[in-house]
Amino acid sequence: MKLRHLILKEVWQRPTPMLTSLIAVTLGVMALVAIQNITIYSEDRINSDMESLGANVLVMPPEVTLQDYYAADLHGRTMPEEYVTRLALAQLPGVQNLAPKLCVETTVNSREVTLTGILPKNEFQKKSAWQGLGMLTNAVGSDRGCCATPATLDADNSPESLAHTRTIQELGERELILGSDVAAQLNAKVGKKLTLFDEKFNVIAVLPATGTIDDSRMFAHLHSVQDLSGAGPVVNVIEIMACCDDAAGDLISDLSAELPETRVITIAQVVETQVAVNGLMSRLSWVFFAILLLVAAASIASVMYANVTERRKEIGTLMALGATRGFVTSLFLGKALLLGIMGGIGGFIAGTILAIVLGPSLLGIQVSPIPQLFLIGILSATAVALAASYLPARRAAGLDPCLVFNDA
């Protein structure tokens, strides 16, 4: 038998008083771990989004607020498709490509899916009025829509290019492109027929996984989606690929002037808002953490004081049998240490699970455990538990051993 056994045995035999303190510590660590975890991954995703974005300017109905670039067309608000024509005809300098989108919910094989209508580039070419527009012959869909690194035109001709360039050359009226997740769910391959809105569609491509919300979508011709869903000639968003320099300069005011009834947002703005939200979350998580740890500290201190009072006679006996003040102090600080470690581990596990569960549903991001948070959680929980138990432990060590005789 050692000090360690004494501590474990006491906690094991009388766990209830420690439970509230343990829960408080666990909650504090859990809040921190969950929020930090989500924030860190969300930041990671913004960074990778920045790299993979095909469009860098969005034109949306005015009442829409935008948090997530990939959900830019999921707000349900619409504006006339005619805006696309207006933008195309305006021939604004710096505009490389226009990609209008309309999203509707539908079911395939009794599964809910998001069907996104897109306009292939040959539609623009059909309209003679648009012939000769720079955007149709220029390189489009380069990495960030920046003119400095134009992509080759060949890449645009396969349906799979949609995944990277967000545009496509041709798309028939009853043709369908599937995101990787939805393809897997429906067990659909190229050449398979799927029934949407009572019409048979032919799957012409399955996109490679991108790690974005696009993976769970289906893409069809904009006009088919408009007709079949009964939405009429409207779109949710117009994605514009513009030269970075232009997007940063006059283009936004030019676009706003051209389409005063819309909201024009640059990706930079979207990213900024999201980064700001993340920063706020991150700071808030520390506030939560601090508050919960304070609550935990108060709870631990009061439970420890009660524990010392309750165990007066036991402590006196130990002292009579030769326990030093150091031993008695360790007895209580050891218990605090146990509490901190258990709270830290429990909080990390609970927080990580929470983040893994909430990450995808709240923010659409995949989250995995972050070891550094484990370290932070366990260290701070232990420090708080020890600090809160310091005075009770000292009181225990300062007890008069003579009380063993009197406290009959």
Added chain:
Amino acid sequence: MYQLESVSQTYVRRGNTVHALDNCSLTIPENDFVAIVGPSGSGKTTLLSVLGGMLSPTSGNVELDGVSLYGLSLEERASLRNRRIGFVFQTFNLVPWLTARENVQIPMMLSKVPAKEQQERALELLERVGLADRTDHRPAELSQGQQQRVALARTLANNPEIILADEPTGNLDPETRKQAMNFLREFHEDGRTIVMVTHDKETASYAQRSIQLVNGVPQELAHRNAA
């Protein structure tokens, strides 16, 4: 063994001064078995605390084998208690959430005896007090007499030279009282020095001599033969 010289212990509570020990001088030789008797509040427990190194008296000198007990540091006194003094209490003072065996192991744990040795010795001692079949019971699962026997076994854990007992039979019925006293007598016969506080004449008769405390002043009673 013990040499007390004009030891006084006074408490001041709300302006009242209580002389728990009043200029008390006392010698307790090695292998003595002495009963401290006296009315309630006469300072018996105070004397025992002083002998146990747990209460530094207001004045006077307490020597154990020629060493001033209260010249030692708190830590040194704790270690001395652990190695050389065993305690028996009226209320047994077993740790309620430990088994009989673990309770007996406590003094050995405090002096860092290896685990295996702790267990073996604890079992041996419990066997000596007739509790070989109760080693894994917790105090609440034991009778009063059995609890006191566990406490007696615990007293012997580190094989102390001195045993200090405060009303060791106070909570026991006549039958178990006798049993406990026979163990204490055995411990005395092993060569230990025993100082025992008691109210009970019968219990005191197990001792070699009795000292009566009246208002903190000790007074030797007529020697009895070691029953």
